[in-house]
Amino acid sequence: MTQSKNGKSAANSKPERISDAEHAVMEALWEGGTLSAADVCDAVCEPRGWSLATVKTLLSRLVSKNAIAAQPDGRRFLYSPLIARSDYVGGESRRLVDRLFGGSASSLFAHLAEQEALSEEDLADIEALLKELKP
Amino acid sequence: MTQSKNGKSAANSKPERISDAEHAVMEALWEGGTLSAADVCDAVCEPRGWSLATVKTLLSRLVSKNAIAAQPDGRRFLYSPLIARSDYVGGESRRLVDRLFGGSASSLFAHLAEQEALSEEDLADIEALLKELKP
């Protein structure tokens, strides 16, 4: 067995939580597909003020969380996402809706509307989507 | 000065992040208005499997984060929320929308729709809200 740290085998795909910093790395990978540590750093180090070492740490953690895969490429690794962005996004959205709105998405919508967090454009888009969903 | 831990005076109202466990306590206070530690425990200890001590710790942390107020009541304290639930909820929602949907609420909506996370009822509610917003 390759790793059994914290009792989770590599085969166990129960998605562990991805932290904020890790999420930034994931975004780079979702964007770039398959990247080396240096590539990821090119994408995120500048804006977040991180060093390459930080990115490497985050990549390692994501690997042990089974969120990304590391395939050897010469003397380095190429990393690629194992979980789809839409899955992650869906999970996080659901978490929020469950936690704060008792699972009711329309409550979230109502809240955003109330806070005037919805632009004219948002409203138009949503209206269009609604039409699509309820022909 | 009563407290200056971590350099934030009580007057500093910049909202610090509220953790998951703390949020459970906040919910109890939003629900109950003004409660003693024991009251809060009555509300949350059972379902989360916490001890009273845990609740007290969380209450202390919330006090130092200026999220709740503690007013003396005899030899104990009564705690009440300092931040409105809608503010908290709004902040968290915005955080999510910003982080995952580039700030576009309609993208979130689109995502929920795509995942079929919206019930018929949700759709109807949202439609009604839309009508209200765009007369």
Next chain:
DNA sequence: TGCTCTCGATTACGTCTGTAGTCTTAGCGA
């Protein structure tokens, strides 16, 4: 008055996170 019970305050401690620095090793250029 002395004991007990109950509060909040203080202290504890392992894990996760953010953010790196150091160590080891495999190539590559001189």
Next chain:
DNA sequence: TCGCTAAGACTACAGACGTAATCGAGAGCA
């Protein structure tokens, strides 16, 4: 061939979090 470089691995360390146990003081009962 030999040292330099760059890649990942391992180590570090402070702060936040989850979860509590313990301590010291006041309130009420015997």
